[in-house]
Amino acid sequence: MTASHLDPPIIELTGVRKTYRSGSIEFEALRGIDTGIDAGEYVAVIGPSGSGKSTLMNLLGCLDNPTEGHYRLAGEDVSEMSEAQLAEVRNRRIGFVFQQFNLLASLPAWRNVELPLVYAGMPRAERRERAIAALGRVGLSDRTENRPGELSGGQQQRVAVARALVTEPALILADEPTGNLDSGSTADVLDLLDELHASGRTIVLITHEHDVAARASRRLIISDGRITSDERAGVTP
Numbered sequence: 001m002t003a004s005h006l007d008p009p010i011i012e013l014t015g016v017r018k019t020y021r022s023g024s025i026e027f028e029a030l031r032g033i034d035t036g037i038d039a040g041e042y043v044a045v046i047g048p049s050g051s052g053k054s055t056l057m058n059l060l061g062c063l064d065n066p067t068e069g070h071y072r073l074a075g076e077d078v079s080e081m082s083e084a085q086l087a088e089v090r091n092r093r094i095g096f097v098f099q100q101f102n103l104l105a106s107l108p109a110w111r112n113v114e115l116p117l118v119y120a121g122m123p124r125a126e127r128r129e130r131a132i133a134a135l136g137r138v139g140l141s142d143r144t145e146n147r148p149g150e151l152s153g154g155q156q157q158r159v160a161v162a163r164a165l166v167t168e169p170a171l172i173l174a175d176e177p178t179g180n181l182d183s184g185s186t187a188d189v190l191d192l193l194d195e196l197h198a199s200g201r202t203i204v205l206i207t208h209e210h211d212v213a214a215r216a217s218r219r220l221i222i223s224d225g226r227i228t229s230d231e232r233a234g235v236t237p
Contacts, residue, residue, distance in 0.1 A: 007038075007039060008072065008074060008075035009036035009037055009038050009039075009072075010037055010038065010039045010073065010074050010170065010171060010202050011035075011036060011037040011060060011071075011072075011073065011171075011202075011204070012035075012036045012037075012070075012071070012072040012075075013033045013034060013035050013036070013059075013069065013070070013071055014034055014069055014070045014072075015032055015033075015034060015068060015069035015070070016030055016032070016033040016034075016059065016066045016068070016069035016070070016071060017030050017031060017032055017033075017066060017067050017068040017069055018030040018052075018055050018059065018064070018066055018067050018225075019067040028225060029052045029055040029225055030052050030055055030056060030059075030066070030225045030226075031052075031224065031225035031226050032069075032225075032226065033056065033069070033225075033226070033227060034227075035220065035227055035230065037202065037204065038202075039074075039170065039202055040197075040200055040201075040202055041202055041203075041217065041218060042193075042194075042197040042202075042203040042205070042215075042216045042217045042218065043203070043204050043205070043216055043217075043218045043219070043220060044204075044205045044206075044207055044212070044213035044214075044215070044216035044218070044219045044220070045057075045204065045205070045206050045207070045219075045220045045222055046207055046208065046209075046210065046213040046219055046220070046221055046222070047208065047221060047222035047223055048208055048223070049208065051222045051223050051224065051225070052222055052224070052225040052226075053206050053208075053222050054175065054206065055225075056206075056222065057173060057175050057204075057206050059071055060173055060204060061090065061094055061096060061173050062078055062081075062086045062089050062090050062094070063090070065078070065079060066079070073089065073093070074093075074170075091116050091119050091120055091167065092116075092120065092167050092169065093167075093169050093170060093171065094169050094171050094172075094173055095163075095164030095165055095167065095169040095171070095172045095173070096164055096172075096173050096174075096175075097157070097160050097161055097164050097172065097173070097174040097175070097177045098160065098175050098176075098177070099175060099176035099177065099179040099180055100180070101148070101153075101156045101157055101159070101160045101180075102160065103148040103156055103159060103160065104148075105147060105148050105149055106147070107147065108144065108145045108146060108147055109135060109140060109143050109144050109145070109146055109147075109148075109151070109159045109162075110128060110131040110132050110135060110144040110145070111131070112148070112159055112163055113131035113134050113135060113159060113162045113163045113166050114127040114128065114130070114131035114166065115163065116163065116166055116167050117130060117131070117166060117167065120167065130166055131144075131162070131166055132144050134162040134163070134165050134166040135159070135162045137162065137165060138158040138159075138161050138162045138165075138192055139158065140155060140158055140159065140162065143155060143159075152185065153180055153181050153182070153185055154181055154182070154184065154185025154186075154188050154189065157177060157178075157180075157181060157185065157189050158188070158189065158192065160177075161177075161189070161192055161193075161196075165196070169201075170201060170202060171201070171202045171204070172193070172196060172201055172202070172203050172204070173204050173206075174193065174203065174204070174205045174206065175206045176206055176207055176208070177189055177193075177205070178190065178207070178209070178212055179207075186212070190212065190215050193205065193215070194215065197217075203216070216233075217232065217233045218230070218231065218232045218233065219231045219232075
């Protein structure tokens, strides 16, 4: 699945700034971001702690709004969406993978994976079927009834990836997904992201690790709230 030249970018940021205020103190986390990401791209956003990459992730995931500028998701201006529309975008059109896994300890793997479908109002039998199928896609068919505490860190992150996949979103946002993993589990999760990209999904990976970012076909370098470099694999910037 590749984007037609007639299709709008799946992500388009124009003049995006984000300022946080606390009393009389202001902090400008993003200082004018202009970029676009086409459907089917695999993009790493890389920068040190405090560079603005987590703020950017929150905006891309419709978890926050820019102070200035525009964010268009598949051609739609996010700032013009209602809270209900934003909730539907987050639940159906974007899959999230976080560093901390964000799994519910009391629930078995399949129940964690089905949660976005619960919010979508899908019938229970169909939720279970889709959740188990998603776990199969990440190699955990034999772990559907295990709770997070019975799984390794790498397995927990694969459960989180299955949860991100279960609504069949076009866009996967992965925020430091390997930050809590050992080298073997890191390779497994990155291989899984490679497979998702190969199947046509758009992947945006936030990381501070250059070897992790190297798996992407495009790298946006962010520093002090600005994109300082836009590099494509095999292309000298």
